[in-house]
Amino acid sequence: MSWSPPAGWEAVIGLEVHAQLKTDSKLFSSAPRDFGAEPNTRTTEVDLGLPGVLPVLNERAVELAVRAALALGCEVQPISIFARKHYFYPDLPKGYQISQYEQPLALGGGVPIELDGVERRIPLTRIHMEEDAGKSIHDPAVTGGGATHVDLNRAGVGLIEIVSEPELQTPDEAGAYLRSLRSILRHADVSDGDMEKGNFRCDANVSVRRAGDEKLGTRTELKNLNSFRFVEKAIAAEIERQVDLLEDGGAVVQETRAWDDRAGRTTVMRGKEQAADYRYFPEPDLPPLRIEPAWLEEVRKALPELPAQRRRRYVEALGLSEQDARVLVEERDVADFFERVAEHHGNARSAANWVQRSLLEVLGERGCAVAELPFGPGELAALLDLIDAGKLTPASAREIFAELAERGGDPAQIMSARGLEAVSDSGELEALARDVMGASPEQVAQYRAGEKKVFNFLVGQIMKATRGKASPQAVQEVLRRLLDA
Numbered sequence: 001m002s003w004s005p006p007a008g009w010e011a012v013i014g015l016e017v018h019a020q021l022k023t024d025s026k027l028f029s030s031a032p033r034d035f036g037a038e039p040n041t042r043t044t045e046v047d048l049g050l051p052g053v054l055p056v057l058n059e060r061a062v063e064l065a066v067r068a069a070l071a072l073g074c075e076v077q078p079i080s081i082f083a084r085k086h087y088f089y090p091d092l093p094k095g096y097q098i099s100q101y102e103q104p105l106a107l108g109g110g111v112p113i114e115l116d117g118v119e120r121r122i123p124l125t126r127i128h129m130e131e132d133a134g135k136s137i138h139d140p141a142v143t144g145g146g147a148t149h150v151d152l153n154r155a156g157v158g159l160i161e162i163v164s165e166p167e168l169q170t171p172d173e174a175g176a177y178l179r180s181l182r183s184i185l186r187h188a189d190v191s192d193g194d195m196e197k198g199n200f201r202c203d204a205n206v207s208v209r210r211a212g213d214e215k216l217g218t219r220t221e222l223k224n225l226n227s228f229r230f231v232e233k234a235i236a237a238e239i240e241r242q243v244d245l246l247e248d249g250g251a252v253v254q255e256t257r258a259w260d261d262r263a264g265r266t267t268v269m270r271g272k273e274q275a276a277d278y279r280y281f282p283e284p285d286l287p288p289l290r291i292e293p294a295w296l297e298e299v300r301k302a303l304p305e306l307p308a309q310r311r312r313r314y315v316e317a318l319g320l321s322e323q324d325a326r327v328l329v330e331e332r333d334v335a336d337f338f339e340r341v342a343e344h345h346g347n348a349r350s351a352a353n354w355v356q357r358s359l360l361e362v363l364g365e366r367g368c369a370v371a372e373l374p375f376g377p378g379e380l381a382a383l384l385d386l387i388d389a390g391k392l393t394p395a396s397a398r399e400i401f402a403e404l405a406e407r408g409g410d411p412a413q414i415m416s417a418r419g420l421e422a423v424s425d426s427g428e429l430e431a432l433a434r435d436v437m438g439a440s441p442e443q444v445a446q447y448r449a450g451e452k453k454v455f456n457f458l459v460g461q462i463m464k465a466t467r468g469k470a471s472p473q474a475v476q477e478v479l480r481r482l483l484d485a
């Protein structure tokens with residue numbers, strides 16, 4: 001996909017990503033972090049905002065947030081300060097959210113992206129820690145209509161907010177940024193990064209300006225972007241809306257807008273709050289967060305392998321191309337799957353080919369995760385072993401793969417049940433070739449008279465007789481031997 005802005009204009013995009021930290025309990029309470037539990041069963045007095053309670057910072061959450069900051073090349077601050085951010089909403093029982101404001105956990109850093117072979121690093125402004133809010137449920141199917149329900153299971157879950165500088169220019173770049181960021185957070189084991197479950201969420205800030213202008217235009221903030229595709233579509237639609245508005249002599253209003261996918265446009269949600277509306281002040285119930293250098297070093301040393309290192313390993317140790325390595329590493333579960341196939345099967349390149357062509361295709365068609373497939377890396381490796389052993393032609397192997405993807409099973413058993421084992425026995429092939437030669441005396445005579453073009457016709461006849469179960473090379477060898485005899 002390639003998108004370009006309306007002629008004479010350029011867009012400026014900055015992204016704010018909220019990623020839930022993969023902790024067992026919440027940021028300031030012992031309530032479990034549990035997606036999909038019965039509403040309001042994962043709450044303590046702290047999450048309910050009852051009077052007299054005190055927050056206790058979850059050390060594991062700090063460790064994961066620091067790990068994210070290190071993985072993204074940020075400068076972790078020796079002291080950061082929690083602050084109260086006030087707003088009134090039924091899913092925020094305290095009336096304020098504990099966040100970080102003037103002194104966040106980490107500054108700087110960047111997210112590497114690659115588009116059309118060009119690599120860039122999108123700089124980050126900061127990463128800060130904060131707690132999640134609960135959920136308001138307006139769906140009449142749940143509430144019976146006319147009411148809003150509140151579920152506080154999510155209230156108080158630990159988040160990091162990752163804020164980019166306004167240096168992205170196209171919807172494609174925004175998509176590439178999000179994919180790269182998610183891959184890094186998943187590799188670092190910081191977050192599940194699952195947009196559908198709402199534990200990886202993105203707000204997009206968008207403005208436009210005349211091409212070549214230095215000054216940034218007025219931005220709007222887009223919310224309700226529940227998938228990467230929505231992010232890209234919403235940004236493109238918003239850029240076009242702003243350009244139309246300005247070309248008609250209007251002005252962009254700083255506001256929060258939502259993406260309406262059915263209508264294919266953004267719609268106003270509310271006027272944008274300014275920092276003063278939030279009445280930030282330092283959280284009096286929590287001391288400053290101090291990160292000791294020695295502890296920081298420990299966290300740094302324990303960082304798991306990150307996508308960039310993994311890519312380098314695929315190229316240098318496994319002999320894959322840069323492009324193949326990049327595609328495989330984008331999704332951590334795909335990369336893990338690939339490595340296990342390569343390990344069982346031994347040939348990393350054919351494992352890489354099959355994972356890219358077949359596995360990714362099935363995942364794309366179904367929109368599902370690797371873990372939901374009815375087969376594992378062992379089965380794919382067994383299929384590749386059968387191909388290498390000359391027992392399967394490419395066409396038969398694809399047929400077995402389709403069956404694996406549909407129902408799972410043992411590739412060798414599927415092969416015998418469907419009678420797909422390749423005819424590799426040269427005696428059998430020779431008999432078939434003799435039959436075909438006997439049935440096509442004219443073509444045999446033409447070939448022997450020097451008209452080599454009929455060779456392919458004869459190969460085709462033999463392939464047909466084996467119903468595609470012989471390797472073309474084996475057929476050619478046998479036929480040439482018989483014809484030239």
Ligand code: ADP
Nearest residue numbers: 012013014015164165166205206207216217219
């Ligand atoms: P707020 O807290 O009001 O959301 P921030 O300072 O946290 O404001 O910035 C939010 C995001 O908006 C950042 O990612 C930043 O890069 C982006 N941003 C700021 N100004 C613009 C602009 N004129 N156009 C596009 N994005 C912008």
Ligand code: MG
Nearest residue numbers: 016163203221
């Ligand atoms: Mg913001």
